[in-house]
Amino acid sequence: MSNEDTQGVEDTQGALVARSFALCTLAYVAAGMIALAVGHLLPGRHPITIAAAADVVATLVVWGFSTVFRNSSFYDPYWSVAPIAIAAYWSECADAEAEPVRQVLALAVVLLWGLRLTYNWARRWQGLDHEDWRYVDFRNRFGARFWLIDLSGIHMFPTVQVFLGCLPLYPTLATGTRPLGIIDLAALVVGLAAVGIETVADKQLWRFLQSRQQPDAILKTGLWAYSRHPNYFGEILVWWSLWLFGLAADPWWWWTGIGALSITLMFQFASVPMLDKRSLERRRGYAEHMRQVSAVVPWFVKRET
Secondary structure, eight states: OOOHHHHHHHHHHHHHHHHHHHHHHHHHHHHHHHHHHHTTTTTTHHHHHHHHHHHHHHHHHHHHHHHTTTTTTTTTTHHHHHHHHHHHHHHTTTTSSSSSSHHHHHHHHHHHHHHHHHHHHHHHHOOOOOOOHHHHHHHHGGGGGHHHHHIIIIIIIHHHHHHHHHHHHHHIIOOOOOOOHHHHHHHHHHHHHHHHHHHHHHHHHHHHHHHHHTTTTOSSSGGGTSSSSSHHHHHHHHHHHHHHHHHHHHHHGGGGHHHHHHHHHHHIIIHHHHHHHHHHHSSHHHHHHHHOSSSSOOOOOOOOO
């Protein structure tokens, strides 16, 4: 292929990606506007109820775009965008007595995490010509019934998970009046460490994918030498950080740890096994890698005796 042909292919691909980003932006603007409208239709309701209703409706809007364009990857950035919107709304509902420094610290963690994760998605997204392999598998496996899996499993289930994970933000941002303490410090340290771990892990993965010589190569350096999924470890820590903020704001809200717990279990028993199974099928030596390297929590490598 000549240089002119290569340039033409790159220009065409760039145009397709730009169009895909425009459509995805349109989907989220529409979802946000309709979510706001839902909020205005529920005057006097509790802010948690309003946020939950708006969240569900926004998810349905994104699912509509996924269905029309036959690509469920429309939903991928929702995980990191929705918490920012929820946090912003609950901040607007704050009591005058709510602890302002805690509000700022928690919002900083949410923003750093959400913006960074959204950027990482955008950097790796190949546009609407590409769909996450997990969605493709589901589409092929379930055929005409895929719409139900798409709505309930790919779109609505993560929305519920994220909303539960965000529940501690309500006492943190809206009602918590307890003075700052050691739990707030722990929440901040865990949150910043989590964002740092995810940032480093994603950067190492990005460099590996750009430079690997063999498609079945296994990343075994940096954080990935101690965990098969260090990015998931950082992600899990973020949600426990939000729970710690909520606990510091009002211990009565301890039960909101169900959100962080459910997300932890989802990664441990769904996401990790699914990715490991795919790697076992595609990468030679991955079974040995699994025996030696921790799944999520970074730990020392197990050497054969």
